[in-house]
Amino acid sequence: MLKIENLHVSVGDKPILKGINLEIKAGEIHAIMGPNGSGKSTLSHVLSGKSGYEITQGSVTYQAKDLTEMAPEIRAREGIFLAFQYPVEIPGVSNIYLLKAALNAIRKHHGQPEVDAMDFLTLVKHKVKLLEMDEKFLYRAVNEGFSGGEKKRNEILQMAILEPKLCILDETDSGLDIDALKVVADGVNSLRSPDRSFVMITHYQRLLDYIKPDFVHVLAHGQIVKSGGPELALELEEKGYSWVEGNQPGVAA
Amino acid sequence: MALESNSRYVAEYPALAPELPGQNLPWLQQLRKVGLSKFSATGFPTPREEEWRYTNVSAIEKKLFAPVLDFVSIQPDLQAIDPSWLKEHQLEESWSVVLVNGHFSAELSVLDDLPDGVKVVSMAAALMALPDWLQPYLGQAVQPGEHGFVAFNSAWFTDGVFIHVPTKQVLAKPIQILNIATQADVLATTRNVVVVDCSTETTLIETFVAATDDAYLSTSVTEVFAGENATLTHYKLQAESDKAFHFGGTYVKQAQYARFTHHNFAFGGLLARCDIHTDLGQASECDLNGLYLGVKRQHLDNHTRINHLKPHAISREMYKGVLDDRARGVFQGRVIVAEDAQKTDSQMNNRNLLLSNDAEADTKPQLEIYADDVKCGHGVTVGQLDEKSIFYLQSRCIDEETARNMLTFAFANEMVDKIKIKSLHDKVLEQVLFRFPQEGVEKEWL
Numbered sequence: 001m002l003k004i005e006n007l008h009v010s011v012g013d014k015p016i017l018k019g020i021n022l023e024i025k026a027g028e029i030h031a032i033m034g035p036n037g038s039g040k041s042t043l044s045h046v047l048s049g050k051s052g053y054e055i056t057q058g059s060v061t062y063q064a065k066d067l068t069e070m071a072p073e074i075r076a077r078e079g080i081f082l083a084f085q086y087p088v089e090i091p092g093v094s095n096i097y098l099l100k101a102a103l104n105a106i107r108k109h110h111g112q113p114e115v116d117a118m119d120f121l122t123l124v125k126h127k128v129k130l131l132e133m134d135e136k137f138l139y140r141a142v143n144e145g146f147s148g149g150e151k152k153r154n155e156i157l158q159m160a161i162l163e164p165k166l167c168i169l170d171e172t173d174s175g176l177d178i179d180a181l182k183v184v185a186d187g188v189n190s191l192r193s194p195d196r197s198f199v200m201i202t203h204y205q206r207l208l209d210y211i212k213p214d215f216v217h218v219l220a221h222g223q224i225v226k227s228g229g230p231e232l233a234l235e236l237e238e239k240g241y242s243w244v245e246g247n248q249p250g251v252a253a
Numbered sequence: 254m255a256l257e258s259n260s261r262y263v264a265e266y267p268a269l270a271p272e273l274p275g276q277n278l279p280w281l282q283q284l285r286k287v288g289l290s291k292f293s294a295t296g297f298p299t300p301r302e303e304e305w306r307y308t309n310v311s312a313i314e315k316k317l318f319a320p321v322l323d324f325v326s327i328q329p330d331l332q333a334i335d336p337s338w339l340k341e342h343q344l345e346e347s348w349s350v351v352l353v354n355g356h357f358s359a360e361l362s363v364l365d366d367l368p369d370g371v372k373v374v375s376m377a378a379a380l381m382a383l384p385d386w387l388q389p390y391l392g393q394a395v396q397p398g399e400h401g402f403v404a405f406n407s408a409w410f411t412d413g414v415f416i417h418v419p420t421k422q423v424l425a426k427p428i429q430i431l432n433i434a435t436q437a438d439v440l441a442t443t444r445n446v447v448v449v450d451c452s453t454e455t456t457l458i459e460t461f462v463a464a465t466d467d468a469y470l471s472t473s474v475t476e477v478f479a480g481e482n483a484t485l486t487h488y489k490l491q492a493e494s495d496k497a498f499h500f501g502g503t504y505v506k507q508a509q510y511a512r513f514t515h516h517n518f519a520f521g522g523l524l525a526r527c528d529i530h531t532d533l534g535q536a537s538e539c540d541l542n543g544l545y546l547g548v549k550r551q552h553l554d555n556h557t558r559i560n561h562l563k564p565h566a567i568s569r570e571m572y573k574g575v576l577d578d579r580a581r582g583v584f585q586g587r588v589i590v591a592e593d594a595q596k597t598d599s600q601m602n603n604r605n606l607l608l609s610n611d612a613e614a615d616t617k618p619q620l621e622i623y624a625d626d627v628k629c630g631h632g633v634t635v636g637q638l639d640e641k642s643i644f645y646l647q648s649r650c651i652d653e654e655t656a657r658n659m660l661t662f663a664f665a666n667e668m669v670d671k672i673k674i675k676s677l678h679d680k681v682l683e684q685v686l687f688r689f690p691q692e693g694v695e696k697e698w699l
Contacts, residue, residue: 048648049647049648050644051640051644071647071652071653072644072647072648073647073648073650073651073652073653076647076648076649076650077650081648082648084645084648087645088639088641088642088645090642090645090646090660090663091663091664091667092660092662092663092664092665092666092667092670093659093660093663098646098649101649101650101651101655101659102649102650102651103650105650105651105652106650109650141663158649162649162650
C-alpha cells in the first residue's frame, strides 16, 4: 500500500528526515515511536502533503503511484487520512457541512454521484453513536470550543465516515484521559480491516495497549533506528529512548 | 471651502423649505436651521476631521442630487415598483413601513393589527398629528451639528418613521423600515425616531435597497430611546446599489438596564458610512455586531461610539470585514468610560480578512477611560486566510480554491448566524453568497 524509500526531507536548510525506509502492506498497523524532535510529525505531514517540506532524496509510493506528486486533497480522496495532533478550529463551518463536502469530494473523485441526503444522515448518526458523541456536535462549528478529547474524537468520526485506506494517527493519544482514549481506540479498532492500514505516531506506549500494532518502529534523529513487534514498545517504555538513541552510530548527542 | 454642489443645495434650500414637513413647528424649524447653518459652513465631512480621517466623501460633492419633494410626485415611482421584487425585500411576518425615495408609502406598507398603543407612523404624518410626542426626542440623541451628514439630514429630511412602543409591550413581530431608492440622482433623506418604553421587547429591521443601478444619495438618521429595562434588537441591512452613496446613523440613548443589540450588515454602495453611537445608562448592555463586505472599488466605513456614562454597564462589540479587489473597509470604534462609570465591562473586536493585495482595511479602536475600576479590552486583526485551516480542509479532500471560499464564507457567516429571524437570516445569507465566490459553498448543505 505504502512504500517509503530512502526518504530525506528538509525544512529550509535543516534536514529533518535522513533516509527513512518503511513498507506498509494492506491491513497492517504500524506504530512509529520516538522522542520529541525525532521527525515523527514531519513524517505524517510529508505523507499528507503539507507544504513547507522539501524532499531532497528518496521516494514515497502509494498504491503504485508517486505520492509526492499529488496535491493534499488528491491524496485524501485517494484514501489517505491524517488525524491531526492539533485539529484546527474552523468557526463558521459546521461539522456536518465539512463531512458532507469531504464525502462528496471523494465520491466525485471516483466518478460517483453525490451522497443521498437521507443516507448520509443515517450514516453520520450511526457513526456518532459509535464514538459516543452527542449529535449536537454535528451542527457545531468544526472543533470550535471542543475540548482536547472532543477534537480527537471528532477526527476519528471523520475517519469513520470517510473510510480511508491509509490512516495516519498523529499523537492521537496526547491530551486524552483514559476514558476518551478507550473510546477513540474502540473507534479505530472497529475500522480495522484487511484492506485498511494504520500508521500510529506516538510518543508513549499507552495507546498501544488499546490498539495493538503489528510492527513498531523507533524514529530517532530522522532515521528508523529499530524495528520490531509489539514487544519493542514495552521494552522502550522500560528502558527509555536513550536506549535506542544510543544505539545509533554516527550521531552526535 | 464648500464645493459647488454643496452650495447649490444651500442656495436652493429657501425654495425647498416650505415643502418639508413640520413647517409650523418652531422647535423643528430651529433644529433644521442649526443643521442648515452647520452644513452651509462645513459641507459634508472631510478627512481633516478625526472621525472621518479614512473616508473622503468628495465624490458625493462632485454630483448633484435632487430630492423628491412631495408625496404626489412619488406616485410614478411607486407604480414602477415590481410587486415580486418588493416581495423579495419585504419581510414576511413583520410590520413593514416602506419609504420610497425618502417618502412613506401607505400602499406598500403593511401595518395591520398593530397592538393597541403601539405607534408606527410616518414622520411627516407624526409631525402633523403628534408633534408633542416627537418634540422631546427629535434631535436629542444626536445634535444636528454632530457632523455634515447629520446636519444635512436634519435640515433636509423629507419623511421617515416614528415608532413608539408603550411600557411592557412585547411585540410579537419585528417592525421593518424598508428604504427603497428607485431613481438615478435622487436624494433620499429620512429621519426616524424610535421610542421603546420601560420593559418592552422590540425588534427593528432597517433595510436599504435599490430598484435602480444608478448613483443616488441616501442619508438616514435614526434616534433611539430605550427606556428602563427595555430590550431592542436592531438589524440593519444596507444593500444599496453599487453606485450609491449612503450615510446611515443610529444614535441611541439607553436608560438603566436597557439592552440594545445591533447587527450592521454593510454590503452595498460605492461609498457608505455607518455611525452607531450609544449612551449607556446604569447596568445597561449593548452588543454591537457588524459585517462589511467590500468588492471592486467599494468604500465601507463603520464608526461606533460607546459611551459608558454610568456604572455597571456592559458593552460587547464584534465587527468583521471581508475586502476583495480594490475595496477599502474602515472600522473606527470608540469606547469612552466616564469617571462615574465604575465596574464597566467592555470588549471590542475587529477582524479583517483581505482577499486581494489591493484591498485595504483601516482599523482604529480607541479606548478612553476616565474611571479606575473597569474591565476593558480590545483586539484587532487584519490578515489573510489561515494556511493551517486551508491545509486542514485539503487533508479532508477539499481543493484549495474551495477551501479558501469556504473559509471566507465561514468568516462572514459567523456574523450572519447571529440573526435570530429566519426570513431575515436567509435574505442576508443570500446577499453574502451573491457578493462572494460561491464555488464550493453549497447553500443547501448549510
